[in-house]
Amino acid sequence: MTGFPPPDDKLIAHPQSNYFSFPKLRWTVCHIRELLPTTRISRGIGAPDPLPYALDNGINDISFMPMGSDTQMNWRESLAANYTDGLLILHKGKIVYEYYNGCLSETGKHAAMSMTKSLTGLLAEVLVAEGKLDDEATVDSLVPELKNSAFGSATVRQVMDMTTALDYSEDYADPEADIWQYSAAASPLPKPSDYSGPEGYFEYLQTVEQNGDHGDAFGYRTVNSDALGWIIARVSGKSVANLLSERLWNPLGTEQDAYMTIDAKGTPFAGGGLSAGLRDLGRIGLLMLNKGKYKNRQLFPESVVNAIQAGGDKKAFAKAGYTTLPGGSYRSMWWIFNNANGAYAARGVHGQTIYIDPTANMVLVRFASFPNASNSKIDPTSLPLYQAVADYLMNRD
Amino acid sequence: MTGFPPPDDKLIAHPQSNYFSFPKLRWTVCHIRELLPTTRISRGIGAPDPLPYALDNGINDISFMPMGSDTQMNWRESLAANYTDGLLILHKGKIVYEYYNGCLSETGKHAAMSMTKSLTGLLAEVLVAEGKLDDEATVDSLVPELKNSAFGSATVRQVMDMTTALDYSEDYADPEADIWQYSAAASPLPKPSDYSGPEGYFEYLQTVEQNGDHGDAFGYRTVNSDALGWIIARVSGKSVANLLSERLWNPLGTEQDAYMTIDAKGTPFAGGGLSAGLRDLGRIGLLMLNKGKYKNRQLFPESVVNAIQAGGDKKAFAKAGYTTLPGGSYRSMWWIFNNANGAYAARGVHGQTIYIDPTANMVLVRFASFPNASNSKIDPTSLPLYQAVADYLMNRD
Known part of the structure; x- marks a missing residue:
């Protein structure tokens, strides 16, 4: 949308319009x-x-070899190739690079998409470390409303690591996939008069059925994050949004409020609803890099980050077949790369990432609006880039 | 809503629920x-x-005589009688009293309702003082799209002072009143499939017809504020929300972002869509009291406030029959009281006010959720209270 009011041909009309289609997405x-x-x-x-x-x-002079390519890509090409809206690189706690483009500025906010999951997972891991949440408990013991769903018999840890066995499809290309019923239930907009399905995240979660044995395989299903959001809310008495404020946004000296989308009952979308400023996610990345320490204050135990960095079950992860993440795993809703630097990341569709490299003492936050949602399409021009930046910073020192 | 998630009987379900009904309103x-x-x-x-x-x-020891009463009301009684959610009193630039209750805290925001109009009017008056907007121009010369509506032949000043002659009813008690078609057009939610009316504020405004001669009488019609919002956007190239950020929220050292509701095309509701923090509206009140001066910087010419304080056409106002505002007037979407102190105010339904008393060097901001929308019901227990506070502060010095 450009100008005010925007001309009709520039209008991204709400809400029936497919506003996540490219180029509206931008x-x-x-x-x-x-x-x-x-x-x-x-x-x-x-x-x-x-x-x-x-x-x-x-x-700006860094170049790198994209996966599956035999031609180097330079820095400027990479910004464009990745549809970069914002890129922040922190080294040893200081901003060494900052870039805004497209719809984003330093005072703006950008959709974090599934990076939201990682913050939900972080809250859960914090509650575990503080003894407020038993990750070996079964979900039905904490949220009895989920007893008859697939989640009831899973442990909190299986939900956190997405090794629950769910009869649930998140294939966006399939119009019959469960994700669409989930989206309909979650919409805060008025339901069609003939709608008779569940209302909101929590009612929907109660309808998810089990398929197989929990713990066998990693299955990336957003519903796990919202089930975890419910667990967190039940244990803490606070919504994920309020807990993010209390545990992260408030104590970290952030510059901007963030926000989350909600369902019609006010439940924040723990699986993908966050929008935030670029530098504020940089602050959270730094907090992870510093294992929970901000200035001279330990905001949560070091063990929280250690648990995430240690990674999840690689065998369970391998069954999911992520070709750009060989040897990787998923732990507490963070993606752990199997690389020499021990890097791990929050990741969201269309190219969102908080990439943490403990060896290079580097945090890299990228907001993007890559036309294709799948990170498997974006990894070839981004993961080698992040490694190249890490190498540059380490060699520079 | 209490707890998270709230129990069903505490849920203020969105959006079909009548969430502005009392007590949901609170x-x-x-x-x-x-x-x-x-x-x-x-x-x-x-x-x-x-x-x-x-x-x-x-x-806390101030008491006063409500209009039409023969019994004094004390301070604590007045807070309850007015369903006060927040009350801030500034004297000589300092906070002398601050109170939060109900849903509001110092980090929260509250609906400003029609106080939004006063900020829209302020922006217009600033543009006039800066020579960017000619208040004697007819609206059609600035916004040709309004040529065939009632607004086309009115002057900008008549829109600013709401002396346009409109065939338009804002009687909320009448289910056939135009305000309901306006609300339907303005809703950002999906339209019913059989909806064939205008989409958004600006399309609706083009349908408003004239009834009588402009300039004869004051008629409180919210559509004037949205027409003014369009004029402001056309002249400045910015939405009212962005201009409020640029001219007020950003330079004034505010504590919180504010926000405005929007229609489905992204147009902010210039007639009532603002929500803001209590102290931030206090800052705007102080800016008015100090005639545009903030610290050592003149944010807009003194003439802006002088024009508003001077008031509008009392005869035109009298025809509207506001019994609690004898001798009053309406100027640039501010309410001017005919009192000894020269007080004037931004006012919104359910008891919202920014009350500025230049003689007492006082700004009073109140957020409230009075069950009845009409200020005529709230004035008897609030206007005499404001005067009592002014008297107290003047006598104290």
Whole structure:
């Protein structure tokens, strides 16, 4: 949308329009709250704590070899190839590179998509470390409403690591896939008069049936994140949005409130509803890199990050067949790469990432609006790039 | 809504529920963004500029005589009688009293309702003072799309002062009133399949017909504010929300972003869509009291406030028959009281006000959720209270 009011041919009409289609997507990712009801993740009202800068123009000269290519790609080409809306690189706690494009500016927010899951997983891991959540308990012991669903017999850990065995398809290409019924239930907009399905995330979750044995295989299903959101809300008495405010946005000196989309009952979308500022996700990446320490305060035990970095079940992960992530795993809703630097990441469709490289002492946050949702299409031009940046920063020192 | 997730009997279900009915209203006024799409009014990302405090407990001992009563009401009774959610009193630039109740806290936001109009009117008056908007021009010369509507032949000033002659009823008690067609057009939610009316504020405004001569009488019609919003957007190239950010929220050192509800085309509701923090509206009140001066910077010419304080056409106003506002007038979408102190105010249904008393050097901001929308029901227990506070502060000095 350009100009105000935008001319009709530039209008991304809401809400019947397919606003996640490309190129509308390029506007939508910065404007979710203008399309849907949302709930705030408050930063509080204190002064933000500015991140220090040590900009390094040498980063602009980095080139790398994309996966499956025999031609080097240079820095500028990579920004375009990845439809980069924002890119922040922190090294040793300082911003060494910062870039905004498309719909994003430093005062704007961008959809985090499934990076939301990683923050939900982080909250759960924090509650586990603090003894408030038993990850070996079965879900029905914490949320009895889920007793008759597939989740009831799974452990909290299986939900956190998405090794639940669900009769549930998240194939967006299949119009009959369960994800569409899930989306319909979750919509905060008025239901069609003939709608008789579940209302909201939590009612839907109760209808998911089991298929197979929990723990056998990794299966990337967003419903796990929302089940975990329910568990977190039950254990803490707070919504995921309010807990993110209390545990992260408020104590971290963030610059901007964040927000989450919600269903018609006000439940935040723990599996994908977050929108946030680029530098604020950089702060969260730094908190992970520093194992929960912010300034001289330990916001959560080191064991939280250690547990995530250690990764999940590689065999269970391998069965899912992610060709760009050989040897990887999924733990507490973070993606663990099997690389020499021990990197791990929050990842979301269309190219969103918080990439944490403990060896290079680097956090890289990227917002993007890549036309294809699947990260398997985006990894070839991005994962080798991140490694090249890490190599550059390590060699520079 | 209490708890998370709230039990069904505490749920203020969205969006078919009548969430502005009492007592749901008491929750709704702090949670508009959870019910509707909204657009941000950015404060920017700098540190807020804290308001200084000089709390005066003596205010708790103020009592006053409500209009039409023969019994004094004390301070505590007045807070309850007015369903006060937030009350901020500034004297000589310092906070002397601050109170939160119900759904509101110092980090929360509350619906400003028709106080939004006053900020829209302020923006217009600023553009007039800066020579960017000719208030004697007819609307059709600025917004040709309104040529065939009632607004086309009115002057910008008549729109600003709501002396346009419109064939338009805003009687909420009448199910056939035009306001309901306006609401339907303005809704950002999907239209019913059989809907064939205008889409959004601006399309609706083009359908409003003239009835009588412009300039004869004051007629409180929200459509004037949205027509003014269109004029402002056309002249400035920015939406009212973005201009409020640029001209007020950003330079004033506010603590919180604010937001506005929008229609399905992204047009902010210039007639009533604002939600904001209590102290941030206090900052705007102070800016008015100080005639556009903030710290040592003149954010807009003094003439802006002088024009508003001077008031509108009292004869035109008298015809509207506001019994609690004898001798009053309406100017640039601010209400001017005919009182000894020269007080004027932004006002919104259910008891919202920014009350500015230049003689007492006082700004009073109140958020409320009074069960009845009409300020004529709320004025008897609030206007004499504001005067009593002004008297107290003046006598104290």
